[in-house]
Amino acid sequence: MAEDVVVETRSLTKVYRDFWGRKKKTALNALDLKIHKGEIFGLLGPNGSGKTTTIKLLLGLLFPTSGDAFVFGEPAAKVEKNERIGYLPEESYLYRFLNAEETLDFYGRLFNIDPDTRKRRAAELIERVGLGADKKRILKEYSKGMRQRIGLAQALINDPELVILDEPTSGLDPLGTRWMKDLILDLKARGKTVLMCSHRLEDVQDVCGRIAILYNGDLQTLGKVSTLVEDALRLEVRASGVKESPELKADLEAVFKKHGGSIETVGHPSSTLEELFLRVIEESRARPGRRYLPPEEATRSTAVPPSSAPVAATTAPAAPPASPPAQQQQQNQGKKNKKKR
Numbered sequence: 077m078a079e080d081v082v083v084e085t086r087s088l089t090k091v092y093r094d095f096w097g098r099k100k101k102t103a104l105n106a107l108d109l110k111i112h113k114g115e116i117f118g119l120l121g122p123n124g125s126g127k128t129t130t131i132k133l134l135l136g137l138l139f140p141t142s143g144d145a146f147v148f149g150e151p152a153a154k155v156e157k158n159e160r161i162g163y164l165p166e167e168s169y170l171y172r173f174l175n176a177e178e179t180l181d182f183y184g185r186l187f188n189i190d191p192d193t194r195k196r197r198a199a200e201l202i203e204r205v206g207l208g209a210d211k212k213r214i215l216k217e218y219s220k221g222m223r224q225r226i227g228l229a230q231a232l233i234n235d236p237e238l239v240i241l242d243e244p245t246s247g248l249d250p251l252g253t254r255w256m257k258d259l260i261l262d263l264k265a266r267g268k269t270v271l272m273c274s275h276r277l278e279d280v281q282d283v284c285g286r287i288a289i290l291y292n293g294d295l296q297t298l299g300k301v302s303t304l305v306e307d308a309l310r311l312e313v314r315a316s317g318v319k320e321s322p323e324l325k326a327d328l329e330a331v332f333k334k335h336g337g338s339i340e341t342v343g344h345p346s347s348t349l350e351e352l353f354l355r356v357i358e359e360s361r362a363r364p365g366r367r368y369l370p371p372e373e374a375t376r377s378t379a380v381p382p383s384s385a386p387v388a389a390t391t392a393p394a395a396p397p398a399s400p401p402a403q404q405q406q407q408n409q410g411k412k413n414k415k416k417r
């Protein structure tokens with residue numbers, strides 16, 4: 077196995093059987109997968125498609141019916157390799173009557189981390205996940221978002237090389253979600269490998285480099301997110317310093333017609349709702365008591381020429397004209413492209 081391959085599965089298959097050994101469900105069917113060091117990999121699929129089964133197989137909590145799974149080049153059934161893995165399950169199994177410090181100390185002991193390192197890492201992680209002010213409160217009193225934060229700290233207590241996150245942003249508000257995504261990106265920046273499952277596809281698109289989509293236990297697609305979502309049949313042009321007008325549209329139409337295409341939409345690019353939400357909260361904090369002003373109103377009040385607002389034109393091959401749903405899809409795609417990575 078190549079040195080930079082952290083996770084590899086070869087025809088990995090899991091069939092659940094009932095008490096009598098009769099086949100109940102093929103949860104995973106001949107999965108071939110490689111996850112490389114330092115990447116954030118998303119394992120996606122609808123409910124019941126085999127994601128948790130895959131994770132359990134990688135952690136050695138389940139045995140495959142056939143095929144192989146390797147982590148760090150070792151068979152997944154070898155539980156010793158789990159010392160190099162951090163795992164945030166979808167439902168965290170944390171003790172409700174321990175506080176944050178005690179929780180991290182408890183998990184540190186399970187990994188046989190010496191007391192000084194345990195104490196130092198617990199203090200660092202509590203700050204990193206933003207629970208400094210609540211570290212003495214018992215987890216029973218924590219909100220869902222706070223439990224997710226301590227769950228993540230628990231997953232990182234052994235300074236793992238591979239971090240497996242099952243629905244890391246579930247239950248988090250937009251600020252918590254942004255925080256979690258930044259933390260996942262920070263793990264990558266520190267050279268860690270991240271495998272995450274999530275139904276929140278916006279979050280996956282924001283952080284994952286590559287994804288696999290499972291359906292009913294079968295691998296349906298695998299590749300780079302940017303390549304998979306790219307619409308190679310359309311072209312997007314963004315411009316600034318011009319105002320939207322019928323003349324502009326006619327001129328653009330002529331240019332694109334000359335090159336065999338046609339314009340689908342001309343308009344202003346929009347940001348995502350997440351970006352708007354974060355901006356409103358940021359400005360409310362910075363200027364308490366003042367209402368948020370949308371950019372064009374703020375621009376007007378500071379007398380910056382409105383013509384600096386960018387205009388986006390999206391073109392497509394000349395025929396056939398796009399149907400309304402396709403246009404909508406294209407507009408959404410435009411929004412996506414605008415998002416920060």
Ligand SMILES: Nc1ncnc2c1ncn2[C@@H]1O[C@H](COP(=O)(O)OP(=O)(O)OP(=O)(O)O)[C@@H](O)[C@H]1O
Nearest residue numbers: 092100101103121122123124125126127128129130
């Ligand atoms: N212990 C089990 N016995 C029998 N069938 C099981 C068992 N565990 C899971 N399954 C079945 O295997 C299939 C895959 O389940 P799995 O939990 O891996 O899906 P998932 O993609 O993680 O779903 P979700 O998104 O809901 O978490 C499902 O049809 C599920 O019902």
